[in-house]
Amino acid sequence: xxTKKKEPAGRRNKTSSDLRSQVVTVIRSLPKGxxxxxxxxxxxxxxxxxxxxxxxxxxxxxxxPWWRVVGxxxxxxxxxxxxxxxxxxxxxxxxxxxxxxxxxKKHEFLFRRLxxxxxx
DNA sequence: AGGGTGACGATCA
DNA sequence: ATGATCGCCACCC
Numbered sequence: 001x002x003t004k005k006k007e008p009a010g011r012r013n014k015t016s017s018d019l020r021s022q023v024v025t026v027i028r029s030l031p032k033g034x035x036x037x038x039x040x041x042x043x044x045x046x047x048x049x050x051x052x053x054x055x056x057x058x059x060x061x062x063x064x065p066w067w068r069v070v071g072x073x074x075x076x077x078x079x080x081x082x083x084x085x086x087x088x089x090x091x092x093x094x095x096x097x098x099x100x101x102x103x104x105k106k107h108e109f110l111f112r113r114l115x116x117x118x119x120x
Numbered sequence: 121a122g123g124g125t126g127a128c129g130a131t132c133a
Numbered sequence: 134a135t136g137a138t139c140g141c142c143a144c145c146c
Contacts, residue, residue, distance in 0.1 A: 038128055049141050051128040056143070058127070069127080077127045086127090 019047050023057050026111070030068045033093045034109035035102050037072050044111035068093075068109075074102035 022045040030036055036044075038051035047053065058066050067089040071077040074097075078086050087097070096103045 042128090047142095049129090050143085052126060052142055053128095053144095055127050066127085071127075072129055079127075082127075 019045060019050075019053070020057050020061075022046060023054055024061055024064065027054075027058070027064050027066075027069060030065055030109055032065075033095060033107065035068045035070050035074070035090065035095060035104070035107050036109050036111070037070055037074075038077075039072055040108075040111065041069060070102055074098070074104040074108070076100065076102075 023041060026041050026044045027036075038054045041054045042048060042050040045054075054069070058064060058069060067086040070086075076083045076086055090102065091097070095107050102108075
């Protein structure tokens with residue numbers, strides 16, 4: 001074994017395409033009338049801390065229910081017209097707001113045990 | 121190689 | 134609640 005490279009521990013070494021497909025799957029699993037956050041999706045996809053990548057994927061992959069993904073606390077992060085459209089689409093799915101943010105108490109989709117004791 | 125960017129997120133003033 | 138800062142990650146000059 002010559003020059004064996006060590007991978008930084010703790011970091012996912014899977015290719016971005018793997019993670020990307022997982023993120024896509026997670027996003028597509030969001031039921032109508034529910035929402036999730038960039039960060040939560042990253043965690044659910046096994047990619048904690050990669051909220052920004054979730055955004056990138058969201059923009060790059062067509063056909064995803066992008067409007068069901070909001071910022072932490074239910075904030076609409078999309079600027080301008082796009083943000084208005086997102087809110088409109090959500091309200092169309094009976095998602096309610098509390099001021100400028102989604103009422104997460106009622107609509108946030110909880111993925112299977114993001115944290116919590118054993119068993120996922 | 122080096123630096124800038126973003127639909128982020130948590131923390132602090 | 135608002136704005137600044139810092140940490141994070143992949144992508145694009």
